[in-house]
Amino acid sequence: MxxxxxxxxxxxGATILLGLPSNALALYVFYCQAKTRLTPNLIYMINLCLSDLVFVLILPLKMLEMGKAEWPMPSFLCPLYNLIHFGTIYTSACxxxxxxxxxxxAAVYPIHYQVYKKACYSCLxxxxxxxxxxxxxxxxFALETARDINSTLFAGNDTSCFSELSEAQVALLAPVRLELSVVLxxxxxxxxxxxYVRCIRVLVGxxxxxxxxxxxxxxxVATLTVFILCFGPYNISxxxxxxxxxxxxxxxxxxxPSACNAFLDPLIFYFLSSAMDDGITQVWLSLRQKYSSIRLKITLAHGKARSQQPASGVA
Known part of the structure; x- marks a missing residue:
């Protein structure tokens, strides 16, 4: 290799190890918060966690591909994998x-924003x-599976995914990639x-x-930095x-770097956001309360069972 x-x-590998538990925890925290009060940003963060989780869950397939000399799956799965893999990168950015x-x-127009601060709008x-x-x-996906330019773009020989492209394939795909990067x-x-620049100016004053x-x-600052460093290099390409x-x-x-975004997002929410800190604290207290309740029930049931046992020995 x-x-x-x-x-x-x-x-x-690091993205899977860090991204899977952190996003799962973040999603659970957001779910608990949503049951109490569903806000627009909470809806966006839930969708962000779902996007990052899907990205992390299909990463093993990418690692399997890199460890093999040939594409290990059926050829039709290659463009489908690319659709999910790169699609979740752009949904996270959006x-x-x-x-x-x-x-x-919320920072610049707090009063007017309250009129449109509804969960249904955020869902739309x-x-x-x-x-x-x-x-x-x-x-x-349609371009990758098109057969009118000698072969499919990425899996034409049924043995590789993202193989070297011909000049005709590059000529067809380059404008689409450019439009993708500009719009998304x-x-x-x-x-x-x-x-965020306006938010910082408002907050400072x-x-x-x-x-x-x-x-x-x-x-x-951290969110904007992660946005640029994680998504910038690939789109510049x-x-x-x-x-x-x-x-x-x-x-x-x-x-x-786009892969790293999958575990950097929840880390930003965990360590920098007071809302996330409060949510984690509430979830932790809730779990402790449930654990104490279950432990108390088990103790009472055990004590009741012992009291109902027949006395041993001779009277």
Whole structure:
């Protein structure tokens, strides 16, 4: 195996080990909070966790592919896998943008935002994001399985997935990749940057408690930094590939930071967000209470069973 393959396996393995439990815990915390009060940003975060969880759950297939000389699954699963793998990357980016917009509206227009701060609107926005990303993914899926340019794009020989592309295949796919990056990354990046910069300016000039103000600023800076570092390299590769009209060699390297986003998102929520801290505390207290209740019932049942046993020995 090449050095980059080993590094990729290490990154994907770490993403599974960190991303699976952290996103599962985050999803459970958000679910518990939603039962009490369902807010727009909570809906976006739930969808973000679901997207990251799906991404993590199919990563073993990617690792299996890298460890084999040939694509280990039936050829039709390759474009389907790509649809899910890369689709969840872009849904995560879009839901991070939705969270940023919600925070911006709440900070800059708190009164007017209350009129539109309804769960049904956020559900519609979430459905719109899944549809937008899904429609782009289906377009690439159709191109990947098209047979009018000598072979399928990624699994034409039934032995490999994401094999080297011919000039005709690159010419067809490069504009689609560029449109994908512009609509699903660069536009959300511009919106997210504007929202968090404005949020930071409002927070710095507000009369909030200094500790809360610093924490909110850290969340904004950390989220924006993760957004750029995780999704930027792969989408920049789309732009470079379109300009050079070739399938650039470092695309598989550029996609690695996108995988890291799957476990960085919940880490940001855990350690920087006071709302998540409160949610985890409530869940922990709830679990302790349930554990104590079950333990008490077991103790009472055990004591009752012992008291009902016949006395031994001779009277």
């Amino acid at each position: 090449e050095a980059w393959d080993v590094i990729s396996l290490a990154v994907y 839901f991070l943008t939705a969270v940023g917009v919600g925070r911006y509206l 926005v979430s459905l719109g994001i899944w549809f937008l990303v899904g429609s782009h993914g289906l377009l690439i 990354f660069f536009l959300p990046l511009a919106i997210t940057s504007f929202c 507000s009369h909030l408690n200094k500790r809360k103000k610093q924490r909110a600023v850290r969340v904004a 789309h732009v470079v590939g379109f300009i050079q009209r070739e399938d650039i060699w470092w695309r598989n390297v550029a996609v690695l």
